[in-house]
Amino acid sequence: MSKGQRDRTAAKRIVEQQKAADRRRTVTIWTSVAVVAVLVVAGVIGWVAFSSQEKKNTSALTTPSVAVDEGTAFAFGTGKVTVDLYEDFMCPICNEFENASATVIDGLISQNKATVRYHPVAILDRFSNGTEYSTRAAGAAAAAAQGGKFREFHKILYANQPEENSSGLDNAKIIELGKSVGLGDDFATAVNNKTYDSWATKVTETFSSRNYNGTPTVVVNGKQVQSANGGVPGPDDLTKAVEAAAG
Template sequence: MSKGVKERTKAKQVVREQLARERRRTVTLWTTVGVIAVLVIAGLVGWGVAAGQAKDTAGKLTVPPSAVDDGTAFARGSGPVTVDIYEDFICPGCRQVETTTGPTITGLVQAGKVTVRYHPIAILDRYSTTQYSTRAASASAAAADGGKFLEFHDALFAQQPPEGGAGLDDAKLIEIGRSVGLTDEAFADAVNGKKYKAWATKVTDTASARGVVSTPTVFVAGKPLERPTPDALTAAVEAAGA
């Protein structure tokens, strides 16, 4: 074989090897791009699923296990006369009624005359900038899970924020919960995670369907009490019991 032929053959071999290396690099490059694309798509899908689950959780209706009256209220006492109290935690009138009739209600419960059903509703969200009525009602349901509904209920009214402001933030609601014995993370998680937000909406809608248009609204044995004073409440309970 002549020297020229040998050189041409060698040159062709070099070219073939270079082309082979280029093909291998191209395959490797596109394989890498493909893997990255798959990972990105998987990440987006995973994020989408997680976001969807978070949205579903926030909007999911969870009824507190201890709730009574079709899951809309929390009971106190076991007497024969039922007293239903519909109240909003930002409502000044509700706080006043709780302050004036609270001792009377306690006395009637202790005497075994009444079963009191508290309905925490949220019809006054427009009077705060953070939907405080809904958040407070939701937090009260979380407190019921910890067996501290009444204590939390009373503490919320004792620290009631003024209408027209932001209301108490979630951190303050959790702090109030701790002050009445709700020290585990379950309560804080329920408040921060809005576990009972959908429930608060349902309770409010149910109250509206029952004709409740303002707070406080009190029923004794199914009949509205026009003036929820201590004397009027006692007289209505005695009449219903008779």
């Protein structure tokens, strides 16, 4: 190979290397632009999903006229101490709490020791095969409150609590249970029309904005009550907390 040929080969190689480097640079720039674009689009999709959800909730909101605490709870009893109960109708531990503490709660109300406020939240919608049982049950409870039968309905709904990851009780069954405690056609209409379902979402949002995360959450005069080991309080814990708050 002559010197001239060698030089030409070397020059060709340098040109090729430069071309490859150029290509790499171009590809890097445009793929990076594409990545940023994809992430921006994903963010926008998230934002749109979020705002359409917000809009749906506010436009459909019907607050039961009997609700207290910024329209997010139903109150029973007239005692000075306030007991707030945040419960999800799908939550088995709420059911256990209700069973264990029913007598104490009934006593607090009937002896006017406390005002008990029920907040039916819906944080477990994903456990009912897409039928959103938590929301439907909470909405139905609002309709029951409007019909003057909240506690009766609350009790029978827990007595018939569906398993988590089942489809929950269907609306027909919810209406049947409502009728069994004396609720009428207004109740059935509200359940079928999902009148208070957006309200259930609002109750849940209020619950979250107060930095409560799990159900049941039991709050006495603004202070969360827990068992000695930090779990769900039992009837004795509740009694003690109310007595302490009463002074």
